[in-house]
Structure formats: structure tokens, C-alpha cells
Amino acid sequence: MKKNIFIFLCTLTSVLGYVSCSGDDATVVDPPLSNQNDIISFLFTINEVTTPLSFENREASILLPAFTDVTKLTPTIEISDKATVKPASGTPQDFTNPVTYTVTAENGDTKKFTIRVSLEDPSSDNKIHLFEFINLAGNTTSNGYGFRGQDPSDIDTLSFKVPYLSPIEGLKSRISINETATIVPASGEELDYSTPVKYTVTAQNGETKDYLVMVDNSLDKIKIEGFHIDSFRDKKPGDLIQFDVNEVNPIQDRIQLYLVDMVTQSKIALPIQDIKEVDDTKYTITSQLPDTYTNSNYQIEISIEADNSDLSDGFRLDKGTPNFVHVKQEFNNGDSFTIKKLFSMEENGAVQVNDFTAQLYVEEARFDAYKFYLKQNGNEYSITSRGHDMHFPEAYFTMIQDLGTQGATDGSDYTFVIEIDGVKHEFPFINDQKNPIEVIIPGAPSITSTDKASYIKGEVITLQGENLYVDAEFSNIVPIDSNLSLFNISEPSIYYSLHATSTSSQQISFTTPATMQSGDPYRVGFRNNIGQSLPTSINVAIEQPASEHPSITITEAVLYYNASQPLHKQVRISFSENIETVSIDNLVLHVDQLEVGNYFTNPTSILTGQLSDDNASKATKYKDGYVIIDGYKIPFTLEIRS
Incomplete structure (x- = not known):
């Protein structure tokens, strides 16, 4: 029994410590110290x-946030069991420079550990x-912005487009920046953004x-698209119309809509x-x-807020009045002009009488059912349209030719009547x-007199009368030059047409040509600038x-024109004095200005050679000619001797 108790104690002792057990006696031995x-x-x-x-290698480095106070850092240190550390854990230390920590094991063994602390560079973000x-309106958030350059150069601009009904004078922001940065005003503040905020x-x-x-909470720029001239051509007064836009104001009462007459600009x-x-x-x-509406070209105008409106392209309404x-x-030679006058007169073949073009709006499909009139003093005068083009829109009318015979008078008191x-x-x-x-209903021209009865070739004939000139500028008539016709009474085949311009209705002048035939009387005929004869x-x-010569004149000029007689088809010109000492520069016959270089010189006359049949025949009809002596022109008229 005593032996068993000893064995137990030895076992227990072996658990708790080293003990030497042998026999009946025991020796206690201390365990070894830790070296950790x-x-x-x-x-x-x-x-x-x-x-x-x-x-x-017993060294450690750490990078701490910028601006960390390294003079009072308090580390938490865990070491080996039964060991000690110095400086102790939890003791504030100045880590401005490396700090060495010494760890001592139970058995007294030591290790040194070096700690180096450095700081991050401050963030520049x-x-x-x-x-x-x-x-924002509609419980939405704006999660994007665009940089639109710098305004001024050191300020970046963040531009927002937000819903129209957003409370722009009290918007709340959510802003994200670097965690080390600060922002003023702060995120989440409710601010007025009706003007830019810095x-x-x-x-x-x-x-x-x-x-x-x-921050912009305006509506997008309104645009009306898709209109053309026939968009609503079939719409009668009171009908509904539809069209598309890209933007509307959510407050409908602020939308204004107009029908704009493109002719009168009325709305x-x-x-x-x-x-x-x-x-x-x-x-x-x-x-x-x-x-009710008046037929015209129209536009739709829409306004959804101040300074935000648009006009549609034009369209035609023609089911109304x-x-x-x-x-x-009208146009003349490519140039346009405003019509100020319209002449009521019959075509006379001398001037061009144009139709006039009216801009009017009628229902194209029923054009032939319309009737048109000019009206004066309660009287209506039917006017005929010869065609139309409602694309422009215009109709072409032939001016009434006989207003005067229907009792109408000149005047600016006419109206235009459309009947349907x-x-x-x-x-x-x-x-x-x-x-x-x-x-204008022009009266017929009349001539009361000429300024004299006889004219020398090259002189001016002046006529007096009424309606000799009619002011037809800016009218439906293309005026012409006034014309004076002179008909040779003895030789009807000889006539001259003289042209002149004038601005007087009672007097006009014409210059007679220097080459015309003298002698027999001429009958006067006249046509004014609007073709009235x-x-x-x-x-x-x-x-x-x-004669232009200071002393020499021609006493006789004869064309001999009898094949049975001497000098047939020859011209004899007799002078008032001796021409042997003068220079005969030229001899010119009849209207063709025939220069005769073949002639014989006598002391007081020259005799040409025989003329050709054609020239001789013309000289019997156009008898005038002239001789140039020493540079002076001396005219003559041939006597025909047969």
C-alpha cells in the first residue's frame, strides 16, 4: 500500500515538474526556462x-497617412509567452526616428526589433x-455633368440640364470628393442655383x-417639323389639325399656339x-x-416659354373665304417692276398689251366655278382669267378692253370682286x-397743228395736239417710240418713218433726215407711244x-434720161461761177449716197459718165444730191429731161 502511494505521487509530480523518484526517496528538479x-x-x-x-530580419516599416502625429504613437504589441518587451506595449513613443524594441525571453535571451515609421505625401486630389x-422634379437625380471649358480660366464649369419643374432655387446636392479633401459649400446643402454657384x-x-x-432647367428649344404646302389643304374651318413637336411645357397653360397669316402677318x-x-x-x-378663316398661306407658331418658340413651314388653307x-x-427684260397702271384698250398690233397677274387664294379644285370682276361706282365689269397656278398662288387676267364703252372712267377707285x-x-x-x-382708258391722239408748213432737211418738225404721249411706265403695256410718218404725195413709194420720245401729251418733235427727198409735199401720219395711230x-x-459755199451755187442740175437723145443717163451740173481753180471733192447722187467719180469738168459745169441702168432709174425717183467743193456742201435737185 505504501508503495502504491509513492507511485501516484511520482506520477503527479511528473506532471507538475521534474522529480527524481527512486525507491522510497524523491529529489525535486526545476524545469528549464523559456528562451522564446x-x-x-x-x-x-x-x-x-x-x-x-x-x-x-527583425525590422518593420509602416507608411502612415500624411499629417499623422508620429511623436505620440501607441503601439499594441504581442510577444512570446514569459517574455518581456521594452518599451512596453501601450506605451506612447516618438517615432520621428526609428525605435528599437527589445524582447527578453524568460531565460534572459534578448532580441532587438527596429520599427521605422514614415508618412504618406499629402494628397493633391x-x-x-x-x-x-x-x-429634382419627378424624383429623378442628375448623375452626370459636362465640362464646358473654363469660365474664367481657373474655374471648371459643371453644367447641368435638369427637368423643367425642378426647384432650381432650392436644389440639394450629393458630391463625392477625395476623402482627405474638403469642399465648400458642403455636399447636401440646399442652395439657389438660379445663378451659378461656385x-x-x-x-x-x-x-x-x-x-x-x-443649372439649366429650361425646356429644349421647340421645333416644329414635317410641314409642307399641302399639310392641311383639305381642312375646312373648325376642323381639327395635328402636328408633332420635340418638346412641350408640362404646364399646358403656358403653351401658346397661333395661326399666322403669312401675307398679313396677323395671328x-x-x-x-x-x-x-x-x-x-x-x-x-x-x-x-x-x-372662319380667309384663304391664305399660313404657319403655326408655338411658344412654350419666354424666348422659346418656333414657326412651322408654310401651308395652304383654301376651304375658307x-x-x-x-x-x-411683272418683268421686262429680266427686271421686275411694280404695276401701277392698267390700260383698258384694244390690241393694236403696235404694242404689247400684257395680262396682269393677281396673287389670290381660292380653292384650286373649284377654280372654274369662280367669277371675277372689276368694280367702280357700284358697277361690275366681268374680267376673264386665262389660267392659274395655285402653287404660287396666282391667276392670270386679260385686262378688259372696252371699259370706256361700258361707261367706266379712268381712276384709282376700282375694287376686285370674287364670286363663288x-x-x-x-x-x-x-x-x-x-x-x-x-x-386708264386712253383717249385717241389728235394733231391740231405743226409749227410750220415747210422744213429744210435736217430740221425739227414739232406737232401740237392731244394724247401725243401717254405715260405707260409701270403698266401692262410695253411702250414704244412715238412715230411720225411722212408720205410723198407724188410718189407714194417714198415715205419716211421718224422716231422720237417725249414726256408731253400735247407736243412732240421729230428730226427730219438729212438724206430724205425734198420737193413734193408730204402727208403727215402719227402713232403715239402706246400704238394708237x-x-x-x-x-x-x-x-x-x-449752199454752204461762200460764193458758188448750183444753177442747174439735169439728168438726161432719153435713150434716143444724146447724154442719155448722164448728169450735167452747172455752177454760178468758174470752177477751174477749185477742188471738186465729191459728187453724190440719190438716196443710196452714190459717189460718182467719173465725170468731165468744164469751166462752169461738170458732166458725169453714163450711169448704170439701176442708178439712173433711182436718180429719176430720188432726185436730191450734192457736190462738195473745197469742203463745202452744195445741194441740188435733179431735173429729169426725157
């Missing part, structure tokens, strides 16, 4: 962030990484950057019956035309300048001019 002297973990806790260090508004971001290193935040407000959203960029608007606008411009379905519509008869058209019973005589 390691750092198991080394931790820094800064700003509630714990960072462990890793050792290599002063960017705005995210800027959005969190209280934000300043300060980086950890102190560098700042300014941002200008601009008619249109009601909005319905607005249907097709997609984000397309809305269909339904409106109603007025119960017919509309005469004005007499359109028994209803007549009356309009001012005006031109494109909005001035009244003058209707006037035969007369007035005769005038045409005479040769006097």
Missing part, C-alpha cells in the same frame, strides 16, 4: 484604423468625382480648385385640344382651326406696294438746204 523572445504582432491604431506590421442633385475643393496638400456649377390664337407624348422627343398636339391679295410684279356660290367678296384693287391700281390731212414741204 519574438514579437508575435505589432499594431498601430490610427483614426480607428488598425494596421499590423510585418517584420523581416481636389477633383469632384461625382456631383448630382437628389431632389464650389471650392481643397486637397489634403492645401491646393484648391474652384468649380462653377450652372389667330388656337386652342389646344390634346397633347400626346409619343416618346421623350416627340409630342403630338391636336388643335382646332377657327370657325376667297382672298385677293394684290396685283403681282352666289356670294361676292370685294377687295381693294392694289399692287404689291399696297397702293391702288390706276385704271392717227392719219391726218396735214401736208408739209421738205426743202433742200442752201
